[in-house]
Structures are given as C-alpha cells and as structure tokens.
Amino acid sequence: MPELPEVETVCRGLLRALQGAKVLHVGQYRKDLRLPMPPRLATRLVGKTIRNVRRRAKYILIDLDQDEVLLFHLGMSGRIIVRSTKSSEKQERPGKHDHLILRFDNGCEVRFNDPRRFGVCDLVACEALDRHPLLTHLGLEPLGPKMRADILVELFAGKKAAIKDVLMDQRLVVGIGNIYASESLFWAGIKPIRSAGSCTKQELARLIKAVQKVLKAAIRAGGSSLRDYRQADGELGYFQHHFAVYDREGEFCPGCNCEKKRTSGIQRIVQGGRSTYYCPFKQV
DNA sequence: CGGCAAACCTGCGAGC
C-alpha cells in the first residue's frame, strides 16, 4: 500500500501528535512480522521521549532520546493510527491485527496494525542507522536534491529492464511503488515497457518533473486510500480520486477525455507480476 | 549481474 506520499503523511501526523511525548506503556501482541520484532521492545521503549519523526524511503523513523530510533515499514497493509484518549477512558483492548500499542503521557495512543504482516518494526541506535541492513541499499530520494536528469541517465544507463520496474527499484530511486510509477510515467508521456536505458536525458528530465508533481500532489491530498491505508489520525487519504490511469482500465485518460479523442482507452498490462496502467495514445 | 517467479500473509470481491 503505502508509498512515499502515504508514509510521509503518516510521519507528519505522528510528529504533530507525539513530539515531546513520553512513552508510558507498551503492549506488544505479535512478534512475527516480515522480520521478528526486537526483543524486550516494551522495556526498552517505556520512559523514552519522542524527539522527531522523519522518513527515509518508505521507512518511518521515530527519533527517541538517548539516540535511539524506532523504525517502521508499513509493508502492503500496515497502518499507524494515533488517537487521543481521555485519561478517564478505559483502555481499549487490542483489535484484530494490532501488533503494537503505545500509550503516551500526553494522552495519545498509537496503534501499529498490519493484517498481512509484511511490515517491519525495529529499534536501533542512531549511530547504527546508516548501517542498518534495511537502509543501506536505498537509492535517491525523489524529492531530494540529487534527483537530477544527469544522475538518472547514469543510473539507468544500459539497463534493459522496463522503466516502470526500474522506477520501483528501491536501490535506485526510493519511495515509488506500483501506483505512483504508473501515474508518473503517464504524466511524463513515457510508455512503461520502454527499457530504462532507452530513455533520453530529456525524457528523464520530464519523468523527474512528473514524479515530483505526482508525489507532492499526493502528499497534499493525504495519500491514497485504496483499502487499508489511513492517515495517522485515521482519516482517509483522497488522492485516489485524482488517479489519471491507475485502476482505470478501459476509461479515457484525462488528456484523451478532455480532447474527446477516440482511443482504446487506458490499458492494463502485467509487469513483474504487477498491474501497470497506461494510455497507449499519450505515452510513447 | 540481470530478470523473473515465488515466497512471506490476510482479506476481499468476483464468479460459480
């Protein structure tokens, strides 16, 4: 589910609710996520204060005092929901697939819920973060300063794999998953099956613009809620209403629709076992 | 090394 805009939205929501808050109680109800949860997690978290919440790729990084970082990945179906509880209110029991519940001294309660358990939770020392096995091979931040056409040309040079798959390869560029890959390639006017190495510098410059435009718009909309995803406060995201092509097989893309062109409409193909959506008329 | 399939899990909607 969650790609960069969803993770970014959750991070912002967590920061708003939790900055400066101290962990009072931790309930851990499951340890076998995609990776095992760290041992003695509850003991290690109680009493810690949240200093900051930030994002790297699709990872949520929660900075605690004493230079520790609580790391989450939401996988396909993970949610992190914050709610404020009145102190008089009886503490709620963990719901189905609630794996971790944190209570804070400011009355907030945070639940990590993940039905498919593709998510990850870890607690690491800040100085070891750069060497964390999940983070070492991550590529460029698409909204960062290194997202430049000349750098992508070099990165994609000689790659025979489809540009769509390469765009989702987190070792090269991070944060882009199945939805935003299709959306970005549409706005860049690039056919998803093109080999990455065949894209010109000019096309990659367009792709960068498209990626950034789509990701920023999605962040402004609070992400895309297809099924599981919620913002940190439990609200839906609503960028799914602005998809140009994703999950719109057979419909007209915005361009074709506006210009009343008769085309075959948006096509769905399968790449790397996953659905890709594109407009054969606008994407070359 | 590249490319692809399968694996990890649960839930849901479609079709019978």
Place this chain on the structure above:
DNA sequence: TGCTCGCAGGTTTGCC
C-alpha cells in the same frame, strides 16, 4: 449462502 480463485499499495530470496 458458501466455496474457490485471483488479486492487492512491498520486499527479499532463489533460481536460471
């Protein structure tokens, strides 16, 4: 109504 099948926003692993 109830069953089976296919598919779902991610990532890693293993095989050719």
